[in-house]
Amino acid sequence: MTELESTLLDIMQEDCRLPLEKMARAAGVSLTEAAEAIDRLEQERVILRYAPTINWDKTDRERVEAMIEVRVQPQREMGFDAMAKRIYVFDEVKSVYLMSGSYDLLVLVEARTLKELALFVSEKLSTLEAVTGTATSFVLKRYKEDGVIFDDEEDDQRLVITP
Amino acid sequence: MNYDRYLNRKIAAVPPSGIRRFFDLASTMKGTISLGVGEPDFVTPYHIRSAAIDSLNNGETQYTANRGLLTLRREIAYYLHRRFGSTYDPEKEIVVTVGASEAIDTAIRALAEPGDEILVPEPSYVSYSPSVIFAGGTPVPIVTTVENGFRLTAEQLRAAITPRTKALILPYPNNPTGAIMEREDLEAIAAVVREKEILVLSDEIYGELTYGGRQPIGFASLPGMHDYTVTINCFSKSFAMTGWRVGYVCAPAPLAEVINKIHQYAILCAPRQGQAAALEALRRGREDDYEDIRHMRESYDRRRRLMVDSFRQMGLECFEPLGAFYVFPSIAKTGLSSEEFCRRLLNEKQVACVPGTAFAPSGEGHIRCSYATGLTKLNIALERMEAFLKELA
Numbered sequence: 001m002t003e004l005e006s007t008l009l010d011i012m013q014e015d016c017r018l019p020l021e022k023m024a025r026a027a028g029v030s031l032t033e034a035a036e037a038i039d040r041l042e043q044e045r046v047i048l049r050y051a052p053t054i055n056w057d058k059t060d061r062e063r064v065e066a067m068i069e070v071r072v073q074p075q076r077e078m079g080f081d082a083m084a085k086r087i088y089v090f091d092e093v094k095s096v097y098l099m100s101g102s103y104d105l106l107v108l109v110e111a112r113t114l115k116e117l118a119l120f121v122s123e124k125l126s127t128l129e130a131v132t133g134t135a136t137s138f139v140l141k142r143y144k145e146d147g148v149i150f151d152d153e154e155d156d157q158r159l160v161i162t163p
Numbered sequence: 164m165n166y167d168r169y170l171n172r173k174i175a176a177v178p179p180s181g182i183r184r185f186f187d188l189a190s191t192m193k194g195t196i197s198l199g200v201g202e203p204d205f206v207t208p209y210h211i212r213s214a215a216i217d218s219l220n221n222g223e224t225q226y227t228a229n230r231g232l233l234t235l236r237r238e239i240a241y242y243l244h245r246r247f248g249s250t251y252d253p254e255k256e257i258v259v260t261v262g263a264s265e266a267i268d269t270a271i272r273a274l275a276e277p278g279d280e281i282l283v284p285e286p287s288y289v290s291y292s293p294s295v296i297f298a299g300g301t302p303v304p305i306v307t308t309v310e311n312g313f314r315l316t317a318e319q320l321r322a323a324i325t326p327r328t329k330a331l332i333l334p335y336p337n338n339p340t341g342a343i344m345e346r347e348d349l350e351a352i353a354a355v356v357r358e359k360e361i362l363v364l365s366d367e368i369y370g371e372l373t374y375g376g377r378q379p380i381g382f383a384s385l386p387g388m389h390d391y392t393v394t395i396n397c398f399s400k401s402f403a404m405t406g407w408r409v410g411y412v413c414a415p416a417p418l419a420e421v422i423n424k425i426h427q428y429a430i431l432c433a434p435r436q437g438q439a440a441a442l443e444a445l446r447r448g449r450e451d452d453y454e455d456i457r458h459m460r461e462s463y464d465r466r467r468r469l470m471v472d473s474f475r476q477m478g479l480e481c482f483e484p485l486g487a488f489y490v491f492p493s494i495a496k497t498g499l500s501s502e503e504f505c506r507r508l509l510n511e512k513q514v515a516c517v518p519g520t521a522f523a524p525s526g527e528g529h530i531r532c533s534y535a536t537g538l539t540k541l542n543i544a545l546e547r548m549e550a551f552l553k554e555l556a
Binding site for chain 1: 180182185189195197199200202204288290338462468472473515517521538539542545
């Protein structure tokens with residue numbers, strides 16, 4: 001990772017919709033240099049996609065989320081990576097993490113209704129051979145995600161003009 | 164009732180800060196993006212805030228020594244030596260103050276008597292000249308220009324010195340221009356100081372915010388300059404601690420003694436929890452090589468480049484600032500005065516900047532734009548300014 005790539009990642013994490021020429025200026029390089037560096041980051045899959053952080057509670061969309069702690073019994077030729085893959089191929093699954101601690105995989109699941117979500121756990125997840133146990137917790141409210149606070153208040157508390 | 168006959172005429176005659184006037188106007192406007200803010204957009208780092216809360220919970224609610232907690236003064240001495248190269252005795256040469264503002268005021272009051280001249284390079288921070296006047300002295304402006312990169316030159320200094328000159332205020336890195344003094348610039352000033360034997364009040368509050376890999380330079384670190392220098396610094400800009408009001412003034416012991424006399428009668432001591440927070444800021448900094456500052460400086464530097472290049476792209480002449488968090492572009496070619504430019508920009512595009520004239524008459528033709536604001540907002544502000552300039556043309 002070059003210094004430029006690292007700087008560009010910082011900039012994009014703050015605002016990935018900033019026009020490319022302004023990203024280049026902020027990074028102190030030419031438009032071409034910035035564009036090439038971003039291309040590299042995309043090709044090497046350092047940057048996977050550009051997506052907004054959405055406060056779904058403000059939409060009228062029905063949506064249920066749960067975090068499921070999954071314990072698995074790794075089997076011959078079936079390590080954690082393979083198990084994770086078996087789980088993340090389901091459309092309902094938003095994220096899967098391998099965890100340290102009392103369980104193995106943390107699975108974030110999203111569905112339209114509670115029933116759908118319950119069916120996913122009972123019919124798809126629990127039935128996988130290597131899964132030895134699950135513990136499902138529903139998300140009641142989201143306060144902060146990806147560093148963004150879900151709050152309507154303007155967080156800049158400074159006076160408009162100061163010396 | 165007319166209070167004129169009661170008021171101190173000298174003080175009543177000083178006009179209120181030009182910034183204040185603009186503030187009243189800007190704060191009534193909805194949806195304004197402000198580039199007029201002279202403080203970091205970062206919140207004080209969490210561990211520093213926690214230290215103040217712990218201090219409160221531990222019942223540390225009493226006065227401290229007039230000069231501030233000795234532990235804090237020791238950390239300040241270490242910090243100044245390590246980062247600025249300046250050496251001060253924590254017991255006799257450092258006074259912790261209510262922000263750099265008090266430090267400036269008390270240091271000037273400790274020196275200026277009626278008839279004394281204090282040299283003030285301009286444009287610069289709004290409080291120097293009023294403080295000199297309040298103290299009974301005479302501020303003597305030295306106009307720095309964009310041609311010299313808003314630096315103070317040895318020739319200008321030499322030309323301004325009279326037998327009544329007591330001290331020079333050295334405001335670098337500079338608010339509002341963002342100018343810095345390189346080592347050789349400071350050495351040239353030091354040579355004149357040595358020869359003419361005047362004192363220097365070096366306001367180094369933006370010292371940590373210098374870009375391009377430069378290290379802060381304490382004026383007191385230059386050969387022989389310790390004995391001529393009053394160093395002013397604070398936690399506001401480098402550690403994002405403006406509201407805590409903690410600064411310090413460092414000076415040779417006999418000067419510090421007098422400064423402390425004023426501080427002791429007028430203030431007693433800087434707020435206890437602010438001192439606890441400042442102590443944590445420096446302790447952690449000593450351990451992690453001032454990671455908090457480095458992180459903020461890198462972020463400011465990106466915004467700085469964005470601002471300068473974007474202004475130039477719009478066709479505004481823009482001196483490259485290498486310090487603080489301000490850009491000071493020239494708007495002279497629009498034909499508007501600084502004040503008119505800022506007023507119209509605010510009314511028509513809801514972007515607040517500060518007219519250069521708020522900092523000195525010589526600031527005419529310039530506006531101060533602070534980049535202590537996130538990239539998203541800066542980008543919108545820049546787009547609005549570009550549209551404004553196009554409409555003017």
